[in-house]
Amino acid sequence: MEIRSKWKLLRFFFTNLFLFAVWVLFTADLSAFSLLAGILGSLLISALTYDIFLSEHQANLRFFLPSFWGLFKFLLFMFLELYKSSFQVLVAVITGKTNPRIVHFRTRLRSDLARATLSNAITFTPGTLTLDLNDDHLTVHWLFCNTTHTKAAGIAIKEKMEKQLGHVWL
Amino acid sequence: MLVVMQWFLLFAAFACIIRLLLGATVSDRLVALNVLAGVSLALLVLWGVKQERVLYLDVALVYDIFGFIGLLAITRFLKDRPSEGEDL
Amino acid sequence: MSIREIFALICFLIAIIFGLGGIIGLFRFRDPYSRLHAGSLCGTTCALSTFFGLLLLSSSIGMATRIVVIIVFFLISAPTGSSIVGRFIWESNDTEQTKKKKEQVL
Structure with missing residues (x-):
């Protein structure tokens, strides 16, 4: 108590x-x-x-206090990723080659703030759009889909960002 | 330079409004509304910088923070309709 | 033309390119998901590039800080807004499909 x-x-x-x-x-x-x-x-x-x-239940300070160096690196990475992904969508607009599909996967991140940031970051990266976030279960619409396997899709979409975010929050 | 950008943003806003009026389904209209929010925010900030008035930037800030809450209210309102509101 | 203005011009050019791409995508794609992708992503990049250009052109410290705050909140609010719209499209499609299934069963 x-x-x-x-x-x-x-x-x-x-x-x-x-x-x-x-x-x-x-x-x-x-x-x-x-x-x-x-x-x-x-x-x-x-x-x-x-x-x-x-x-x-978020009983850890690392759940909501970011490490600033990690946050800075993550933001820099995000800006680069944003321009890259916009360019990819631009190419897709001109050529008209898309293969849209909805995929589901889970995330390893534990704090709510990190999960929300991850879903926003997924919206920024090439041709992916977060539709739903339910505890650790993400529903993502993917414009350039090449696999329906859950684990492969998860690795292709979020692996890099999840690793970076793991340094920022827990 | 700022004048050119201003005309371009105005053109983009008009394109979004045309999409908003054309949109076959409610989803298309909402997409256009979402893009229009970003474009009008950019236009507000542009005018603030062009006329060197900080007040416009405050307006833009408030619009930025509370803009998507209106979107949330619209989606909540339309979700409860029986036929997705095709006649809107 | 000072160096600040040249960089601002580059930012504005990037914004115009992505904005045009977003508008073309908004009119060219057929389904709302792809339109949302093109519109929201290119629109976000367009607005963000405009903000960076205006940050370079801003005349006072107060103005610059406000633009920085606007950029930070825009980075939070823009994906949230497109996520709300995407979720709405998903759920309305979902209900249509389930309705069809129910009709088939009946």
Whole structure:
């Protein structure tokens, strides 16, 4: 029970910190009134919603605190991938050669944030589009499909990104 | 340079609107709406930079954050319809 | 023409190329999935390249920070939006197919 209440307090604190950081970023105002209003508002909102923001089973700090070097590398990789994949789609638009199909696979990532990021990243990469994310089960529409085997499709689509994301979050 | 980009984005927005009006099914219309959101966001930021007004950028920021919530509401509304809303 | 403007011009050219590709794809493909692929991916790249070009042209620090924040939120919101639309297409197709199956059974 002791550890649970401690974890609850920590979640409350992190939600509060996040909300306050967003407040300062958006108002860009460091006067006393603005800061006080931000603290009061974020206290109220985090008291109401900390359980939704960070659910209880995510009991590891690495689940939602990124390692910044890994995040930076991942973002750089994502930008490159975005331009590459747009080029591939451009070629597909001009030639008209597509082979669309829906594939399913599972992911090894454990934190909710990492899974959501993975599904967004899959939407960015060549001709793949995440349709559904259900716990660790992803449904993906693939424009240039060459296999229907679950494991092969998973390796072809997400292997590189999953490895990179594994360094950012758990 | 900014003027050329402005005309291009306007052209893209018009193409999206034509797609929106032509669209055979509701899905096609939603796709066009999704693209239109991105194009109009780019147009807002472009005008903000062109006229050197920060206020436009704030509007663009709010539109960016809450834009897709409208999309979510539309899909939720259409999903409960019995016949996918072909007559819309 | 300063070096900033040259880089901005390159960004805008990339944006125009991808935007045109996205529009052509939006009109050329037949099924909504492929249209979504072409439209959302090329549209995202077009808007992102425009933002980068405008970031290079922005005149003050406040403007630049706001554009950076817009880029960060755009990276989150754009794939989420296309995912919502894709999921809607998937579910509506799904219900049509199940309806047909039910009719066949009946």
